[in-house]
Amino acid sequence: MGEGFRVSDIRQFRWSDYDRVVEVWRQSGADVLSRAELEAKLVRDPELFLVAAAGEDIAGVVLGTYDGRRGWIFRLGVHPGHRRRGVATRLIAELEVRFRALGCPRINLLVRPDNEAGLRFWQSLGYLTYPDVLCSKPVS
Ligand SMILES: CC(C)(COP(=O)(O)OP(=O)(O)OC[C@H]1O[C@@H](n2cnc3c(N)ncnc32)[C@H](O)[C@@H]1OP(=O)(O)O)[C@@H](O)C(=O)NCCC(=O)NCCS
Numbered sequence: 337m338g339e340g341f342r343v344s345d346i347r348q349f350r351w352s353d354y355d356r357v358v359e360v361w362r363q364s365g366a367d368v369l370s371r372a373e374l375e376a377k378l379v380r381d382p383e384l385f386l387v388a389a390a391g392e393d394i395a396g397v398v399l400g401t402y403d404g405r406r407g408w409i410f411r412l413g414v415h416p417g418h419r420r421r422g423v424a425t426r427l428i429a430e431l432e433v434r435f436r437a438l439g440c441p442r443i444n445l446l447v448r449p450d451n452e453a454g455l456r457f458w459q460s461l462g463y464l465t466y467p468d469v470l471c472s473k474p475v476s
Contacts, residue, residue, distance in 0.1 A: 346430040349378075349385040349397070356394035357387060364413025369399075377401070384434055388414070388423045396423040400431045407435040409445040412454075428461055446470060 349357065354371065361368045369377070377399070378385065384400030384407075396414035400407060409431065414423045435443055445463065447454045455465070 345389050346386055346426050347389060348383055349387050353387050353389070353394055356392075357397045360394055360397050360413050360415050361411060363415050366411045366413045369411070381438075384431065386427055386431055386434075388418075388427050396427050398424075398427045398431055400435065402435065402438050402440050407431075407438075407440040407443040409443060412445075424457060425461065 354374075358368050374385075381400065381402050384402065386398050386400070387394050388396035394415070395418040396412075398412040399410045401410065402408075409428070412424060412427065414427075432443065443463075445458070447458060447465075459465075
C-alpha cells in the first residue's frame with residue numbers, strides 16, 4: 337500500500353476480505369473469528385464491522401457491536417507494515433460516526449493490561465480507563 341491512504345478507504349467488511357482480515361488479526365495478535373462466528377455476528381450491525389482498504393489490500397480492521405445501550409469495540413488490528421500512519425485512528429473515527437448515527441451515547445472496549453501501545457492508542461483518542469474487572473462464564 338502506498339502513501340495515498342484515504343479516509344474514503346474505510347468501508348464495511350465484505351466476505352471477499354475475509355482471508356486478508358484474518359491475516360491482519362494474526363499479525364496483530366488478535367483471536368481470529370471463524371466464518372461461522374462472523375456470520376452470526378453480522379446478523380446484527382453489519383455496518384459496524386469495518387476494514388481499512390487500499391485497493392485489494394487490507395491494512396486494518398475493527399469490529400463494533402451495539403447492544404441498544406452501549407457500543408462495544410472488538411478486535412482492532414492494523415497490519416504491522418501500516419502502523420503509525422493513522423489507520424486505526426481513521427477506522428475508529430468512522431466507527432464513532434456510525435455509533436452516533438445509531439443513537440449510541442457511549443462506547444466501551446477492553447484492553448489487556450500489558451498492551452501499552454494499545455492503551456496509548458486509546459488514550460490518544462480520549463478513551464479513559466476504568467478499574468472494573470472483566471468477569472466471564474461459558475453458558476453452553
Ligand atoms: C494499537 C494499534 C491498533 C494502533 O494502530 P495504528 O494505525 O498504528 O495507530 P495510529 O497510527 O492511528 O496511532 C494514533 C496514535 O496512537 C498512539 N499510538 C499508536 N501506536 C502506538 C505505539 N505503538 N506506542 C505508543 N503510542 C502509540 C500515538 O499517539 C499515535 O499518534 P502518533 O503516531 O501521531 O504518535 C496497532 O498498533 C495494532 O494493531 N496493535 C496490535 C493489536 C492491538 O493492540 N489492538 C488494540 C487492542 S485493544
